[in-house]
Amino acid sequence: MTVLLLLLTAHFIGDFYLQPRAWIENRHARGLKASALYKHSLIHFVLATVALYIAGIGMVSAIMWGLLIALTHWLIDWAKSGHHSLSAFIFDQVAHIVVIVTVSAFITGVTVAQVSEMAAMLIQPDTLLYILGYIVVLNPASILIAQVLARHTKVLASAENQSLGDAGRWIGYVERVLALSFILVGQYTGLGFLVATKTVFRVGDLSKAKDMRLTEYMMLGTLFSFALALIVGWCIIAIVPA
Structure with a gap:
């Protein structure tokens, strides 16, 4: 749970506190060519890596998982570029959170039996x-x-x-x-x-x-x-x- 909470905290800080409005407009206007897309992904890499290191999984593992989170974040934000609707925003956030939950599950070793138990509840x-x-x-x-x-x-x-x-x-x-x-x-x-x-x-x-x-x-x-x-x-x- 600690890993998940730290990654979610890093995500919301990166997406809603460390992303200037100009970056969002740049992403929507230029898509794959937007420099803001890469800057934003870099921030998420740093935040996710720091969060995982604080969680105590080791620097090398933190960097690897941080890279994965940053890459998926880049892909999801690129897919959302040019779409300003509420549904696009919801899809974007749900996709990011699904990635974070999945990464947390792998890191903490959540088993299929535990997932089934939670689903049964x-x-x-x-x-x-x-x-x-x-x-x-x-x-x-x-x-x-x-x-x-x-x-x-x-x-x-x-x-x-x-x-x-x-x-x-x-x-x-x-x-x-x-x-x-x-x-x-x-x-x-x-x-x-x-x-x-x-x-x-x-x-x-x-x-x-x-x-x-x-x-x-x-x-x-x-x-x-x-x-x-x-x-x-x-x-x-x-x-x-x-």
Whole structure:
């Protein structure tokens, strides 16, 4: 675990603290010819080597594994060059982390039996129930709320009330995930804080709108959102043994 944590720390420092914005733009603009691509990979080599040496695997081994991490980092960043989307960013980070986890597994001698044991823990009924709970409060809950409010949404659809596209849906995702998390850990104070925070941010919109229909619409959406998170959370708590 120490090796993995040190390598992850080195990765995030190299990717998010020691990579100037100009380097990112240079990589996207020039691809394989970008000098920043090689500078960035060199930084990751140094950081990974230092991290592994601190972990106590020996300088020669640290340099060899550091070179491997730097090379894969170079390949992944080159593949990402020119792609600015969220999916490209997620793919980039997941690919880097997979490499780091794999290297850590080889260095620490993780066996197939240990991997199978960890995988078996993930498919325990209790774990699957928690995963199912989060799946339910995301898209299925979003679709259900949209269906319930469909008639009101049509009434409010106008040029003056245009939103940021999917912003409302993502706000709902985040608030339900947070609400469910607070419920599962028994932190109802956090749930109250979440409700209060959303209310504070909405007060300005409602006072400016001066429209009772918009006020009622937003209250309905918020109440449905939190109600679904509460119901799912309470069901999980009731099923999972204490």
